[in-house]
Structure formats: C-alpha cells, structure tokens
Amino acid sequence: EVQLVESGGGLVQPGGSLRLSCAASGFTFSTYTMNWVRQAPGKGLEWVSFISSSSNTIYYADSVKGRFTISRDNAKNSLYLQMNSLRDEDTAIYYCARDQAPGWHDYWGQGTLVTVSS
Amino acid sequence: QSVLTQPPSASGTPGQRVIIPCSGSTSNIGSNYVYWYQQFPGMAPRLLIYRNNQRPSGVPDRFSGSKSGTSASLAISGLRSEDEADYYCAAWDDSLSGVVFGGGTKLTVL
Numbered sequence: 001e002v003q004l005v006e007s008g009g010g011l012v013q014p015g016g017s018l019r020l021s022c023a024a025s026g027f028t029f030s031t032y033t034m035n036w037v038r039q040a041p042g043k044g045l046e047w048v049s050f051i052s053s054s055s056n057t058i059y060y061a062d063s064v065k066g067r068f069t070i071s072r073d074n075a076k077n078s079l080y081l082q083m084n085s086l087r088d089e090d091t092a093i094y095y096c097a098r099d100q101a102p103g104w105h106d107y108w109g110q111g112t113l114v115t116v117s118s
Numbered sequence: 119q120s121v122l123t124q125p126p127s128a129s130g131t132p133g134q135r136v137i138i139p140c141s142g143s144t145s146n147i148g149s150n151y152v153y154w155y156q157q158f159p160g161m162a163p164r165l166l167i168y169r170n171n172q173r174p175s176g177v178p179d180r181f182s183g184s185k186s187g188t189s190a191s192l193a194i195s196g197l198r199s200e201d202e203a204d205y206y207c208a209a210w211d212d213s214l215s216g217v218v219f220g221g222g223t224k225l226t227v228l
Binding site for chain 1 (some may be wrong): 120214215219
C-alpha cells in the first residue's frame, strides 16, 4: 500500500525557517517524481515544487522561488522541503504528492500544517 | 487569481447531471493533459480523473472528464449526496514550468 506521511510542520515566526519531511513507503520511491502542494486555510490548492526521480530537474512556483528548497534522499525514501524567510502567506497545509506524470498526482499524504505568525 | 478558471460553486439535486467547467490557455490545457481532484473537508485531495478522461480504479463511472481546445470539464451524472465536495482541475503549464490548479468548485447536493 502506497503511503506518504508528512512531518515537520508547526508554528514559526515571520522570517523563520522550517524543514518539512515526507516519508514514503509501499512503492519504489527512487523511480517517481514528487511534489509539494499547499493549501492555505479556506483556500484552494497551490502547487509549490517538483523534483525528478534523480533530483536532476527541479521546479518552483514563483511565490516560493529563492526561499524554498526541495530535495530527496532515495536511500531513505524521503522527500524534503526546506522553507526559509517564511511569510504570513506561507501559512498552509503542505501535502507531498507522488507523480505519474507532471500534474498527475496519484497519491497524496495527509498533510502537515505550517503556521507563520508572530 | 488562479491560472485555470473554475466557477466557485455548483449545485444539483440527487440523480441530476452536473458539469464543472475549467478554462485555461494554450500553455496549459491547450497543450497538456488535464487532471481532476476531489477533496472533502479536512481531507487530502484525491485523484478523480487523469489524462483528460481516464478514471483511476475505484472511481465510479458516474464521473467523466473531457477536454476541447483550452477548456475542460468534469461531469457527474446520477448525483449523490456523497459527491458533495470541492473539485479542482489541474494541468502542467509550459510557460510557467509548473502545475497550475483551478480555484476549485464547491459542489452542493440540494
């Protein structure tokens, strides 16, 4: 059974940093591209970042470019999102999602809540 | 403002057929596949339609997707109370080099 479990969310002050993790199981993690997608309270889905299976290709949404860094450790079946210079508008539930193809998120984690507030 | 445009709400009565439209441009829907996601309150999104009109296993055939030019739509026939949820369209955008989502449509079953 495919499972994606996010962790690392919490309360952080504006300008602070946080590192999210996503532990994958039930599939060959190293062969799939992965994404982070977020959802602000009461709002819609917003794609954040994409990483290819070998980390050769990485994309970011303009809203996080230069502040967030996506990475993965295929040996540990884990996906990460390093978030720096956090802003109030980064407050959201952050989901990791497995890709079959760009945009085709076939499995999602349960999400981890990040709250940026002073 | 979302790159893909969806109506914020839609509604129907049990047994009815409802269509949720999604409008984009040549750089996203016009040149890439469209995906649809269903989300219940407090839950993670769930893939509903992939590659414009394909259903993952477990998705009832009451749900169907279509695409024409730079627009797509999700149709739900035989509407049921358990279909009440938020629905999102998505596609890869070649100009932005990223995934773009619609703003979401809240479906109410009257």
